[in-house]
Amino acid sequence: MKLETWTSIASLGLAAMFVTILLSFYNFLIGPNGSGPDRVVDPGALLYQEIFISAVPSLVLAGFVFFNTRTRGDKLAGIMLIAAGIVMIAGMAAATTQVPQIQRQYVVGGIDSAPYIFIAAGAGVVAIGGYLIAMSRKKIAHTDLDDLR
Numbered sequence: 001m002k003l004e005t006w007t008s009i010a011s012l013g014l015a016a017m018f019v020t021i022l023l024s025f026y027n028f029l030i031g032p033n034g035s036g037p038d039r040v041v042d043p044g045a046l047l048y049q050e051i052f053i054s055a056v057p058s059l060v061l062a063g064f065v066f067f068n069t070r071t072r073g074d075k076l077a078g079i080m081l082i083a084a085g086i087v088m089i090a091g092m093a094a095a096t097t098q099v100p101q102i103q104r105q106y107v108v109g110g111i112d113s114a115p116y117i118f119i120a121a122g123a124g125v126v127a128i129g130g131y132l133i134a135m136s137r138k139k140i141a142h143t144d145l146d147d148l149r
Contacts, residue, residue, distance in 0.1 A: 044109020
């Protein structure tokens with residue numbers, strides 16, 4: 001497999017890691033019996049850590065795959081990127097259902113808006129994957145000056 005395929009697999013893994021970390025973090029903020037966490041936390045700082053550890057690298061890797069294969073496409077990399085986008089969209093849709101259960105005092109620093117931002121980012125990753133699949137089916141016309149003899 002090519003570098004772009006492995007990079008798209010890494011993007012899928014990071015997207016899955018982000019979704020599981022964010023859902024478990026929201027579950028932690030809901031707390032036992034919906035009463036919130038039983039320790040002092042800074043939800044905004046923890047959310048930013050989670051975003052910069054897994055979500056941003058996943059999007060950067062998707063961009064890397066796109067910029068390396070934008071002219072010729074790569075079907076397998078496109079499929080992996082579509083899967084990464086779907087994982088992110090589905091996970092963030094699940095996170096939006098958890099946000100109303102979090103007590104208002106813990107909804108700071110983008111806790112309520114992060115899922116919507118990453119739903120849009122996941123849609124972008126799906127679009128990139130679809131573009132790569134479409135480009136892989138296209139025949140590229142080569143023009144060589146040596147053929148003019």
